[in-house]
Amino acid sequence: MDSEVDTYLSNATSWKTELTELRRIVLSCNLSEEFKWRIPVYCHQNANVVSICALKDSCVLSFFKGALLKDAQNILSKPGENTRSARVIRFSNVGEIIDIEPVLIEYIKEAVAVEESGLKFDFKKEAEVDLPAEVQAVFDDNSELKQAFDGLTPGRQRAYAL
Incomplete structure (x- = not known):
């Protein structure tokens, strides 16, 4: 665990419980934790896989190559109109996170498999x-x-x- 992420979470004025829960889930998938771009980022073999962050109206679990995931549960969305490869899952309370924890783990494992396969988004x-x-x-x-x-x-x- 990265001490800068500890600081980020302790200083969070909103979504602290939700971010802490997302962190626990992501770390259970054996990803390494780093602090990049002022947010917690989780990597597999030095490749960015997911990040977590607090927004004004929600917190998100963001997949760097989310467009390459199957999204069997249809829960991924583009974070912005012009976003190309990233996809996010938005949460407004910790219960939503807990309710779909097995799905989140499945998506994270799929994202790791995408990294391991070398699959790249066709920019x-x-x-x-x-x-x-x-x-x-x-x-x-x-x-x-x-x-x-x-x-x-x-x-x-x-x-x-x-």
């Missing part, structure tokens, strides 16, 4: 950018700007398009 497939008509019109009139745009990474192009 290139998701990276194709639909440019707004206004942007395309500017590119049609300014080939230098279009060339500069094409030189950006796919992620940066997507961010500008959004």
